[in-house]
Amino acid sequence: MNDWPDGWSDDRGNGNGRGYGRGSSGAQPEGARVMRHVQRPAPPQRGGVPPQSRGYDDGYDQQAYDSGYNTGQVYGSPGGGQGGDGGPPYGQPPGTGPAPDWRRRLKIGSLTLVVLLLAVSIGTYFWADSKLKREVDLAKVIERPGSGEGTNYLIVGSDSREGMSADEKKKLHTGSAEGKRTDSMMILHDGSNGPTLISLPRDSDVEIPSFKGSDSGKLFPAKGRHTKLNAAYAEDGPELLVRTVEHNTGLHIDHYVEIGFAGFANIVDAIGGVEIDIPKAFKDKNSGADFQAGKQTLNGEQSLAFVRTRYAFAGSDLDRTKNQQKFLASLASQTATPGTILNPFKLYPTMGAGLDTLIVDKDMSLWSLGKMFFAMKGVTGGEGKSMNMPISGSTGGNLVWDKEKVKQLVEQLKNDEKVTVTSDR
Numbered sequence: 119m120n121d122w123p124d125g126w127s128d129d130r131g132n133g134n135g136r137g138y139g140r141g142s143s144g145a146q147p148e149g150a151r152v153m154r155h156v157q158r159p160a161p162p163q164r165g166g167v168p169p170q171s172r173g174y175d176d177g178y179d180q181q182a183y184d185s186g187y188n189t190g191q192v193y194g195s196p197g198g199g200q201g202g203d204g205g206p207p208y209g210q211p212p213g214t215g216p217a218p219d220w221r222r223r224l225k226i227g228s229l230t231l232v233v234l235l236l237a238v239s240i241g242t243y244f245w246a247d248s249k250l251k252r253e254v255d256l257a258k259v260i261e262r263p264g265s266g267e268g269t270n271y272l273i274v275g276s277d278s279r280e281g282m283s284a285d286e287k288k289k290l291h292t293g294s295a296e297g298k299r300t301d302s303m304m305i306l307h308d309g310s311n312g313p314t315l316i317s318l319p320r321d322s323d324v325e326i327p328s329f330k331g332s333d334s335g336k337l338f339p340a341k342g343r344h345t346k347l348n349a350a351y352a353e354d355g356p357e358l359l360v361r362t363v364e365h366n367t368g369l370h371i372d373h374y375v376e377i378g379f380a381g382f383a384n385i386v387d388a389i390g391g392v393e394i395d396i397p398k399a400f401k402d403k404n405s406g407a408d409f410q411a412g413k414q415t416l417n418g419e420q421s422l423a424f425v426r427t428r429y430a431f432a433g434s435d436l437d438r439t440k441n442q443q444k445f446l447a448s449l450a451s452q453t454a455t456p457g458t459i460l461n462p463f464k465l466y467p468t469m470g471a472g473l474d475t476l477i478v479d480k481d482m483s484l485w486s487l488g489k490m491f492f493a494m495k496g497v498t499g500g501e502g503k504s505m506n507m508p509i510s511g512s513t514g515g516n517l518v519w520d521k522e523k524v525k526q527l528v529e530q531l532k533n534d535e536k537v538t539v540t541s542d543r
Contacts, residue, residue, distance in 0.1 A: 242466075243484060249473035250487075252480045254356045254374045260330050260337075261361075265370045266532030268309030271490050272360060274351070274376040275302035275425070275442070300351045300359070301426060302442045305369070308493035309534040313502035315447070315494070316527075317439035318363065320348040322507065323516030327365040332357040346516055356477075366519070369528045373486055374479040381475025382425075383418030385449070388468040389458055391415040392449050394424070402430040421445065435517070439506055447498035454495045506541040 276299065303318040324347045328340040332355050350362040360371050386392055392415065399411045407423040407430065416424060425445050431437035458464045478487065496502045508523035527539040 246469055246473060247484055249470070249476075250482065250484070251477045252482060253477050254360075254376075254479040255332070256357070256360060256371070256374065256479050256481065258330055258332055258335075258357045259361045259364070260328070261365075263364055263368050263370045265372070267534030268307055268531070269372050269486070269489070270369060270531070271306040271308070271373045271375055272363060272371045273304045273306055273446075273490075274300050274356070274359070274374070275382065276300055276351075276376055276378050300348045302439065303347065303359075303363075304439075304443070304446075305363070305367075305371075306490060306493060307531045308489060309531075311534060311536045313493040313496045314531065314537050315443055315497045315502065315504040317443055317504075317506045318347060319435045319439055319506065319509075319517050320346060321435050321515070321517050322347040323513055323518050324350065324362055324366045326350060326353075326358075326362060329354065329358050329361045344516070367524060367528055369531060373482050373490070374477075375482070375487070375490065376477040377472070378475045379422060381472055383422050384471035384475070385418075385453075385468060386416065386421045387418040388471045389449075389453050389464060391417050392421060392445065392452055394445060394448050396424075400427065400430040402427040404429055421449075436506055436509070443497070443504045447494060447504065450491055450494035451498050454492060503537055505537075505539075508539065508541045 300320060303320065305316045305318065307314040307316070323344055326340070326343045326345060326349075328338060330337050347359075347362065351359040356374055356376065360374060363369070364371055393413060394416060395413045396409050396411055399409060401408045402423070405423045405426040406419070407427040409420075409424065425438070425442045427441070428434050428438040452458075453468060458468060493502070497504050508520035508527065509517050510520035510523075511518050523539050523541075527537065529535075530537050530539065
């Protein structure tokens with residue numbers, strides 16, 4: 119035992135296991151220094167006065183030693199903290215720790231969500247962009263009018279049966295004609311005064327201008343030949359159709375969009391049908407139409423019959439174009455909803471159904487296509503206007519455009535002014 123001040127002893131290494139931690143239970147680590155207070159007899163009193171009162175000094179200051187130590191305290195305990203247990207700091211209840219940093223967790227969660235949404239959006243963009251069929255080269259169109267304000271789309275519904283089985287042709291009443299023709303043609307102007315949708319009747323009387331062959335590159339001079347508008351498409355495809363529309367209107371066409379029978383029907387089915395109000399019942403064996411009056415939801419087959427019917431109406435093609443405008447605007451309005459855009463189980467089938475059969479010009483971007491779609495929706499949202507090309511009469515079964523009204527209409531569109539021109543039919 120080493121010498122320590124009176125009243126203390128060193129029990130290091132005695133192996134008795136006492137003095138480790140608080141109390142006498144627990145093993146004492148080898149070599150640990152333990153100071154225990156040893157009770158010793160009090161020094162003799164002189165004259166009955168306690169040593170504290172008379173300055174008696176037996177070699178140590180007991181109060182100084184007692185103030186910082188406890189009986190059985192071990193120095194150098196493994197835990198490094200009070201009691202050697204490595205527990206929480208002094209004064210903190212056991213089993214507790216720092217409060218969670220919810221602000222940091224929220225930031226990390228928000229960042230993760232943004233990155234995920236960005237990745238999905240970029241992936242969707244490139245997937246959709248890869249499906250676009252950019253087959254129409256407007257650079258082949260010659261002698262084009264100057265561009266005006268806003269954007270002009272030529273929207274074409276073709277009777278293409280490409281990719282359709284015999285059963286599908288029979289079900290959709292499309293017939294089995296080879297090639298493709300235009301079943302509907304519209305100009306959609308998107309500008310600062312709201313969208314304007316103008317139908318071009320397929321029986322419109324137009325002049326075929328000089329043009330360059332889309333495949334041969336050969337220049338065909340103008341011969342003053344007049345024919346139905348849809349004949350221009352049948353003769354040399356989309357490029358000649360654009361050339362003919364620009365020549366007869368003086369309006370520059372910025373983008374071309376075409377969809378066939380199958381794609382149209384598939385889009386309608388993908389969104390679960392289109393609700394439309396039919397004011398008067400009609401039936402047509404040629405298109406397969408058989409509708410009652412009133413609000414109803416049309417599936418793909420019924421929708422195709424609705425937009426193709428003309429023999430059931432007194433106005434024939436003019437009445438059909440009005441139904442086409444009404445239906446396409448309703449289709450766009452019901453598709454551009456949170457229920458479709460935010461639902462991947464609806465969005466991807468809808469986009470896939472449309473993009474698989476959509477033909478556009480080489481300069482068309484997904485952004486421009488999206489703007490066209492929402493402009494179409496705006497036609498029925500009270501922001502735009504729909505009309506037929508103004509007609510003044512007919513010749514040889516062809517509908518003749520009202521030249522003065524057409525000129526005024528084109529000027530308003532070029533200057534992106536509010537359209538005040540009306541069509542009488």
